[in-house]
Amino acid sequence: MTYYVLIKKPDYSQKDAYTALDKFNFILNAFPNSKYEIDIITKIQIIDNNLAINKLSTAKFYLEKKNINGALIYLKDIYENHSSSLSIDETLYLLVNIYKSIKEDEIAKNYAAILAYNFPKSKWYEKSYNIINELEIETDDESWFEKFNPIRLIKNDNEEENIEIQIIE
Template identity: 30%
Template sequence: MNFFKYFILLIIFLITVSCSKDKVKKSVINEKNLDAQVFEAYQKGMDSLETGDVLFAAKKFNEAEILFPQSEWAPKSALMAAYSYYTQDYYKDAVAELERFIRIYPYYKDLDYAYYLMAISHYEQIVDEKKDLQSIVNAKINFSLLVKDYPNTEYALDAEFKLDLINDILASKEMYLGRYYLQKKKWIPAINRFRAIIDEYDTTIYTEEALHRLVEVYYIIGLENEAEKYAKLLSYNYQSSKWYEQSYSVFNKKYKKKRKKVKKNKVKNKSILKKFSSLFN
């Protein structure tokens, strides 16, 4: 009787082991098939990208990611979907893909590239600094992040260059508004705009003019000490510029008259030289 019990248990054990092996074998086969499907979808995406069919390419890359989200192909496919949109100027779609990528794969090894592509997608939407302020701001945020968090990458180098251009754009906007308020004799808004250039965009080409405009406005409203402070700052940094001369003339009216007289004489002398040289023709 005991022998019969052991015999039954042995048969059950053998059946269980056999089924387990079949399941493992079937699982391995399914995984191999799935991996092949992912690679096939990814390859179709690459082929479509090369032929310029970016929408189909992005679709295939998304398909590759969905098929096997735990595989190494998933983050690559997500990035390639974003890049596909970017190549044909579908910037909003590219940004949406990249935002999703950064949210899902925050520790991926090529995260710096994702931020760079995001920054460029915003940057290339800038057409008019008066209208595209949000694109300018978004580009600056992402380029700044690259410089701060990935300083030793090739992307950071280009990001620094692009940030200089963006700051010039933002400073030009402030200058445009500052001049407008100055013309309308709205002194406080004008001061705020010119101060913004000095405080936030002091490395741009608009710094010299902003300093002069502050000298001009403060002098007009009777705050001569403030005007003199900015005139000294302009003198210290940009003594050879035309804006320094104009600021100097705000305090010294005789200097202004003298400069006009010198300029008039120069024009007259130039005219005489021109007539003299014509004798040899």
């Protein structure tokens, strides 16, 4: 439990996370059907997700540096070892993107099919669909504040309601 408490954010070293994962797996195997089993499984899932996020950020770093091989190592590791994590859909999208960029269309389509089957309503599925079908990706450069700026919304409402009131005498 001490190692679990020592786990840092995914941006930092995950040495304690690996140690905590080993300890929890040992406890789970040594004492099956204990009253703490659900708690241990939950903690293992949290640690697994934390490790996947850490590896995903490392893969993104390698992609920014144009090191596709380094990124593929981390992304495949996430796909194979952390498939139940919350970042698996983004991982599959990045795999589709990389394989499409290196002209491995069949492998890219396989990962896109997995993404489509498991996450049909995900934004990452839409992006991978656009990549596979070579469609233009529409970017929304407008920030959230510009979209929901109350002053602009009121101003637009007033312009739409530009109705002149005439007084009848």
